[in-house]
Amino acid sequence: MAFDLTVKKRLHYFDLDLSLSCDDGRMLVLIGPSGGGKTTLVRMVAGLTMPDEGRIDFHEESWFDSSRGINLPTRKRRIGxxxxxxxxxxxxxxxxxxxxxxxxxxxxxxxxxxxxxxxxxxxxxxxxxxxxxxxxxxxxxxxxxPRMLLLDEPFSALDVVTRRGLREELKALKNNLTFPILYVTHDIGEALFLADEILPIVEGQIDRGWMQRTITRQPATGNPARATREPRLALAY
Amino acid sequence: MDFLSLYVTLKLALVATILLLLIAAPIAYVLAYAHFPGKALFEALIYLPIALPPTVIGFYLILAMGPKGAVGRAWGLLTGGSLLFTFLGIVAASVLYSIPFAVQPIKAAFLKIDPRLLENASVLGLSRFAAFVRVILPNSVGGMAAASILVFLHTIGAFGVLLMVGGSVPGVTKVASIAVYEAVEAMDYRAAGWMSLCFIPISYAFLLLVNRLNGDAKHGV
Structure with missing residues (x-):
């Protein structure tokens, strides 16, 4: 794969422990409840947050490797x-x-x-x-x-109409892009529309059953305060 | 009226302001963004001139710049001259005396910059220095202007520290504030009155400008 990542980091409420990869020209959408570690993960890819351990590889180049003490500075990763x-x-x-x-x-x-x-x-x-x-x-x-594009909820502060327009433009643009794209969102509709692959992240772990449980309205976690902040699939989609 | 001393005052204020902007910007950067042990001590040291009587600062400057002081000796070796009672001497004294007034507003302006802009700058490939020049400085113009004016006014108002370090050499170190004092000493109230009157419109106009700049900064323009 063009991009491979395996990282661990101790966070405030849970431990982030993730492994993922993404190929050139593909869009991997990270989805899940807010506060689940998606942004932290993207920041690690960018080099703005340092993992406790693990490795991040881009083609033949090592961006981060805790065992070899490698941490390529953000400005040298050439990302968007x-x-x-x-x-x-x-x-x-x-x-x-x-x-x-x-x-x-x-x-x-x-x-x-x-x-x-x-x-x-x-x-x-x-x-x-x-x-x-x-x-x-x-x-x-x-x-x-850039050699890779990171999009962290780029449209979430916009109104619905603008958001729909932009995600269509992005989907059209994607066909011309030849590098891996990581897209973070908590909007399931957006994820289904854009993604080549969807990776649900809940409390720092990959949780492949999360989408299913969301649709059937089971809370992702036993913690009710967190469960209320979960995105729901809009029935109108 | 003693126009010569007014001229010395304005020249001194201008030179000190330009020098202080160059010195204060890197110090403000360190205080705003760097983390190191003893930072609080360093910061307090920078602000110390506010809290000391000008005569105390002047006293230590005389010791340092005198022929037996470290600065004075080094200067003597380099140039063969003395710093005391020269224009350069009072420039150095003014810089030290006004440094808190330059550092504080610039640091405040730096801290107001959204840290996400600096993260974006490094994502876009900028080194720390390039980000300082291309992102931090252009977004701190208001703070730099406020600092310049405060330093300019503070230098115009300096008296004790300049009298001690510079004495009162006409045309060289005799600034307007000292000229007023000497005129009063000599019971020449007429001269003192005219000189004093010169200060009020200058200082008032500059203060209006500072408030305007601060107001603009608040509205994010």
Missing amino acids: YVFQEYTLFPHLNLYDNAAFAAVDRKEVDGLLELFGIAHLRKRKPHLVSGGERQRCALCQAIARR
């Missing part, structure tokens, strides 16, 4: 990472944001065009809508020609 919100640079307009780390600035205009925000290129981030900001964040991530 779209966060939930608020990561565009407020002092730059949308064009300069998208071109911030672009390998080839000539590509930027095409990307802005592709995501339908070319007419907003001179605007600062606080003068455009949340959906337009996230489109720009996607342009920024792709313009640096």
